[in-house]
Amino acid sequence: MSPTGFTLSPAIAVMFADLGIPAGPVLRAAGLPGDLFVHGPVTLTPEQFYRCWTAMEEASGDPxxxxxxxxxxxxxxxxxxxxxxxxxxxxxxxxxxxxxxxxxxxxxxxxxxxxxxxxxxxxxxxxxxxxxxxxxxxxxxxxxxxxxxxxxxxxxxxxxxxxxxxxxxxxxxxxxxxxxxxxxxxxxxxxxxxxxxxxxxxxxxxMWRIFEPDLRRRLADLERAESTAARVRAALIELLPAGEGTATGVARRLALSGRTLQRRLAAEDTTFQGVLDATRHALARSYLDRPDISVTEIAFLLGYDDPGSFYRAFRSWSGTTPHRSRALP
Incomplete structure (x- = not known):
């Protein structure tokens, strides 16, 4: 279980078999051990999981x-x-x-x-x-x-x-x-x-009554292991496009008081503003890779009231403007 990874059950081997794709070569092509699923559930980072999917597509030869x-x-x-x-x-x-x-x-x-x-x-x-x-x-x-x-x-x-x-x-x-x-x-x-x-x-x-306690326990374990900063980032990704990416809005989403939120972030050597800036910067980089979204639209998706505020913030993060960053190879 991981807030930032994909937990894979050995049952995925059934999918490989059903699709007629050899699991070992696909996993090795993705830079993963060929016997990955032999020893039980595993957790992959998003990048590893995406490589695995791409390798499956390529091995299938089917668009x-x-x-x-x-x-x-x-x-x-x-x-x-x-x-x-x-x-x-x-x-x-x-x-x-x-x-x-x-x-x-x-x-x-x-x-x-x-x-x-x-x-x-x-x-x-x-x-x-x-x-x-x-x-x-x-x-x-x-x-x-x-x-x-x-x-x-x-x-x-x-x-x-x-x-x-x-x-x-x-x-x-x-x-x-x-x-x-x-x-x-x-x-x-x-x-x-x-x-x-x-x-x-x-x-x-x-059957649901049998499943639910274990799922609830696993979710509680995950939430205990997950940092407050990670939970704030996840909430911001949802709230920013609606213009609700404030400390108050995030605290409400996480069912915490504003004071508790700030105290937990301080215990992790960060602040709400620090997490907000880092999240906006990461999202901005991702959006700028998509030519179908204008810089003005990106500003509003990141919760800024006007494009000028986004320009100033982006320059402080990267030392350049959004347009110049988008033009870089």
Whole structure:
């Protein structure tokens, strides 16, 4: 378990076998031990995990590898928190449970929108950026989960990422999803209200009661091990675009008093302003790598009231301007 890593179960070996991909060569190509999964669950950094995914795509020789992987998903390839969600009465409740426990298996966060439709947004660490196929695959898990649990061909009303595929790969995704793959600033999947409440045939209250205490214990262990600065960074990534990245807003999100938040950060030899500046700088670097986002838009995504404030802050971090930084090779 790690707030900054991906915890992989040995069950991932089932995915390799189902897809006809030799695990050892793929792992070695990613710079990882070929017997990585022999000794039980392992935790990889995001960079290691992304290399592993890229090596799988290359070994498959299939540009639509992510679609094929999503289509072959089964209960054997799910992690315990997601497998436990199959015990839920419907997809909305499953999403609520996964949103709480997702950090046990990776640094992504799941945001659930308001309204009758089930609007799910996946947020990833700003750096490094996940491979496009992996981002789509992780989003497609929700579609696979809904279909597996209901035994119905559930079709989302929207499926979008910042880097949608084109050509034959886009068509392959459309065949799998039943809707076009769209572009959006975040990775988003939306389900109609009736599908969000469609009964899970896998509902099992007794099994959930068995799973829940262990998941709760593991989450408590993770939170004890996770630094306050890391929790503040995660909260800021969510709150900054809404203009709520203040000490008060973060303390409220973490269920802490402002004084307690500042005291815990001081115990880690940092301050809220220090974490805020570092988070904004990292996010700015990531956003500047994307030509589809203007510098003015980046300023507002980072919670600045005007672009001038962002320019001044960026110069203090890097000694140059955002435009010049973007122009550098």
């Amino acid at each position: 639509a590898f992510a679609v094929r992987a999503a289509g072959r998903m089964s209960t054997e390839t799910f992690h315990p928190p997601i497998f436990a969600a199959l015990c839920s009465p419907h997809l909305r409740r499953a999403a609520e449970r996964i949103a709480v426990h997702k950090r046990l298996i990776g640094p992504q966060r799941v945001l659930i929108g308001r309204g009758d439709e089930l609007h799910l947004t996946m947020r990833w660490p700003a750096d490094p950026v996940p491979p496009p196929g992996l981002r789509a695959y992780e989003l497609a898990i929700w579609v696979a989960l809904a279909r597996l649990a209901t035994r119905a061909q559930v079709v989302p009303t929207r499926f979008a990422t910042p880097d949608p595929p084109a050509g034959a790969v886009a068509e392959a995704w459309r065949d799998f999803l039943g809707v076009p793959f769209q572009r959006a600033d975040d990775a988003v999947v939306v389900f109609a209200a009736q599908d969000a409440r469609r009964p899970f045939l896998t509902e099992n209250t007794e």
